[in-house]
Amino acid sequence: MNIYQPHLMRIQEITDETADTRTLKLEFKDPSVAEKFQFSAGQFGEYSVFGEGESTFCIASPPTRTGYIECSFKATGKVTQALRRLSVGDTLGFRGPYGNHFPLEEMKGHSVVFIAGGIGLAPVRCVIWNVLDLRDQFKDVTIIYGARTVDDLVYKRELEEWAQRSDVKLCLAVDPGGETPDWKGLVARIPTAVETAVTTAEDSFAVICGPPIMIKFTLPVLAKLGFPGERIYTTLENRMKCGLGKCGRCNIGPTYVCKDGPVFTAAQIQELPQEF
């Protein structure tokens, strides 16, 4: 089997997150592959619809939940639109897991602040559940999540679940104008929400994913709170084809996002040529 050949997966469940964003729950068709499959939070895969092509997404479910993986995607291009046409029971291809991962071991014993915008919650959600499934090994867990409008919030059922938990501090926000009459969260952009919800960087790691503009304006807030660049983790989402360090398109200077990433610290990103 050559390295570009995917495993076959069957769609177990489809959840519509928003009007254009969908989550697929997938299981390997070959039980021997399922048994051996392991990954870490932050790793990604190449998902394919045969006849349409491959697309790169993170694995959005946590490694603590075995027997399936989930991916969440927005129908934007050829492959994602084709993925959207699939039904429960249909087959798709999966190669992976690829890339590095979030430093869960290093984060143990510390507090974690999760910050996500829009569909950027997908990679963060993987780490959130990884941490919550091992809850007693971490200190405070804070989740700050925002989207343009209430309709754009993804994983709504899980947001409710996190809101119910006493061991999670959840702060939801929508952009001004995106609120509904019964909206109980903040009406603010993410940097403001972070300023409101986080008071200290002491003994804490930050995990942040979202649109580049959101990250750009949130990093100074985190720095002001006292987070050193080495304790702020994010992911880079460059266009990829192989995911294996061969096809030559995801690099930022000498850094291959597929091999050296997709998880980077804010300090590492600052050192990269500004071409992403």
Place this chain on the structure above:
Amino acid sequence: MTQRFLSNAGLAALVTELVAAHTRVIAPARASDDPEQIDYVSIHKLEDAAIGVRLPRRSLKELFLPPSEVLLYYRQTKDGVEIREVPTKAPPQVILGATPCDVAGLEVVDKVMGWDYRDELWFGRREATTIVSVLCTVMDSTCFCTAVGLGPDSFRGSDVLLVPVTGGYLAHVITPKGEALLQGHGADASEAMQAEATAAQDEARKKVEPNLATIPAELSGWLAKNFDNPVWKTIALRCHGCGACAAVCPTCHCFDIVDEHEGADEGTRRRNWDSCQTEKFTLHASGHNPRQTQSERFRQRIQHKFSIYPSRFGEILCTGCGRCSRSCPGGMDLPKIVGELIAMSQAEPEVKNQ
């Protein structure tokens, strides 16, 4: 390593013997569409070949990384999808009369194909191939192989290197594969033949060396530190972004992966050559593009070849064949550009990244 004399008749006999044994023999030959041009093609007898006439218009790359290659066959069935694998083991083949720059390019690309994940499609063909190169005597003003540490008589990647001498070739037998190929062929090389070969090799090197001085090792670090140098804004003004340079390059290996539906319920997944010079290469689904201008894309090409690849793999991603300059419709001249960058790196204080 040993030297042996192979007469013209002896080389012809070797080709005939290989072909009779169903080994594919590939050599430079006059292109079927243009007798002025040379292509690497399958030959049946030595007379079909045109060795040492001029540099083939395309490199050996396509024999190992085809322009469009099937990665898998799929078929949609009642119960889902069936995948048929492609074989990774290739039939034996011998390449005869290749130029040393093209052969060296294969070894340079081996590094990226082999790190961490091993590309068995590439290595399947590499391992099945025995390569007999020939001293290059067809260089022109765009060649600069000596500047990248190679040369018209470079052994790099070759199993045998032939040097034309009176009545035939002096064969430098470099690897066990080369030994195996020439077993039972050729005769002892006399001292006179060896001297004749050495003189020919020296003469060939002297023809290329003036085109570009050796690229200093410091260029890689200078390029890395000069990502934001204003030179990139003007250096690519003549570039159309057509990607011809990548297609003819022996070391450009970037590819795309696409599905081709062929019929109602079946098709192939393929990898196709791609080029960092096109706009779509890095375009995100959101519409965001990290490399929006041609100058950014050309910077990537230069950085990849002369800084990124050296820093990751210890190799310049260029064999100095000059094909990019020859095929560029905009007249972009790589050795000239690299020469200018070297001069800048040696003259200017470094410009810091912003």
